[in-house]
Amino acid sequence: MIKVIVTGAAGKMGRELCRAVMDDPDTELYAAVDVDDIGEDVGDLLGRTPVGITIDGLDNILADNEADVLVDFTHAGAVMNNARAAAKSGLHLVVGTTGLSEDDRAEIKNLCAENNVHAILAVNFAIGAVLMLKFAEMAARYMNRAEIIELHHDQKRDAPSGTAVQTARLIAPKIKAPKVKSNEIIEGALGAEYENVHIHSVRLPGFVAHQEVIFGGVGQVLTIRHDSIDRASFMPGVLMAIKAVQEYPGVTVGLDKIMDL
Numbered sequence: 001m002i003k004v005i006v007t008g009a010a011g012k013m014g015r016e017l018c019r020a021v022m023d024d025p026d027t028e029l030y031a032a033v034d035v036d037d038i039g040e041d042v043g044d045l046l047g048r049t050p051v052g053i054t055i056d057g058l059d060n061i062l063a064d065n066e067a068d069v070l071v072d073f074t075h076a077g078a079v080m081n082n083a084r085a086a087a088k089s090g091l092h093l094v095v096g097t098t099g100l101s102e103d104d105r106a107e108i109k110n111l112c113a114e115n116n117v118h119a120i121l122a123v124n125f126a127i128g129a130v131l132m133l134k135f136a137e138m139a140a141r142y143m144n145r146a147e148i149i150e151l152h153h154d155q156k157r158d159a160p161s162g163t164a165v166q167t168a169r170l171i172a173p174k175i176k177a178p179k180v181k182s183n184e185i186i187e188g189a190l191g192a193e194y195e196n197v198h199i200h201s202v203r204l205p206g207f208v209a210h211q212e213v214i215f216g217g218v219g220q221v222l223t224i225r226h227d228s229i230d231r232a233s234f235m236p237g238v239l240m241a242i243k244a245v246q247e248y249p250g251v252t253v254g255l256d257k258i259m260d261l
Contacts (some may be wrong), residue, residue, distance in 0.1 A: 003030035004068040007082050008074035009055055010034035010045060013096075013231055017071055018042050020235035022051070027242060030067040031204030033082075052065065058082060062089045069160060069242050072097050077159060082102055083119075085241075087111035092245045093119035093204040094238065109251045120245045120254045123162030125237030129211070130255045132226040133167055136213040139222055140171035143215035147191065151202040151210040160192060161165045163211055166254075168194035171213070200242070 004021045008014040011034035021029045022042075032055045040228045042152050043051035061067075063084055070086040071078050078101030083093055084246065093108070100108075105121065112119050124130060140146060150164040172195040179196050191198040212225035237255050252258065 001025045002069060002217070004028065004034060004242060005056065005058075005061060005067045005070045005086070006032040007029045007044065007078075010037040010040070011073070013073045013234070015040060015045055016231045016235060017073060020239060021071075021242075022046075025077050027239065029053055031056065031061040031148040033061060040169055044087070056095065058085055062086070065089045065091070067091060069183060069245060071095075072087065072236065076104075080107065083108055083111060087115045087117050090115065090117060092117050093121075094236070094241045094245055095119065095121045096123075096125050097122055098137060099158040100162075104130070105251070105253070112125055112251055118245050118248055118250060118252070120235070120241040120248065120252045120255075120258070122253070123166045124209075125241065126228050127255070127259070128233070128235050128259060129209075129226045129228065130237070130259060130261070132211065132213070132224055133163070133170060134256060134261050135224050136167055136215075137170040137174070138194045139213075139215050139224065142175040143217045143222060144170055144175070145196075145216045146175055147198045147214050147216075149200045149202070149212050149214070151204070151207045151226070152232035153209075154193065154205050154206050156203060156204045159200045159203065160257055161201070161206075163209075164201070165194065166198060167211070167213055168197045172197050179254065183224065 006017045022025045034055050037055050040055050041050040042053045050201040070091045071094045072082050073096045080096040086238040113135050148164050150161045175196050209228040
């Protein structure tokens, strides 16, 4: 049984994570962490009968740690402090928080090496989204141009999304056509630019997480789209990472590495 600590447990994603970990026969919710709802029973948050696990601060939980893995889906301002504390306590890390800088990734790599723990970092844990990234990378070899449109709920803090940035990184080196030259009547109308790929971000209530990659070629258009219509869509990938992280030394970036894509 893999004992799991979930940070950001009181948030929408955190609640879904707690539910998934509790329901999987191979994982056990060891503790739930959040700055809000301290003392609240996780069962109450999930609309269940109390389960005897109350939300607490990470320092209090790590003082008597017997867990195996910490899962972090908080925000860029909190994840690094969580990662430092967890690694020093011997916890493996599964991180889905977006907005990490290259310096953050480098620090996590050092933390893993210094404390003999492992980490899996992914911008998206939805298996369909990982396949979308792979298909887009394949298509970019044959199509002339591409643009990315990503759509998320209006509470998402970063733009563009980590998935959109990762998509651009994968396809930009393969897109050989020159940049579009057009006069923007309103600045930014063509979207943000990542090398020769334009990215457009939409933030509106009603969305969860959606992305389409539109490729234009001679006389044809190819659209690759993925829609997460419920946060439950991320849970199979997170559970896959929780169960795999102890077998992947150092830092593994991307769920595709453990999906053998």
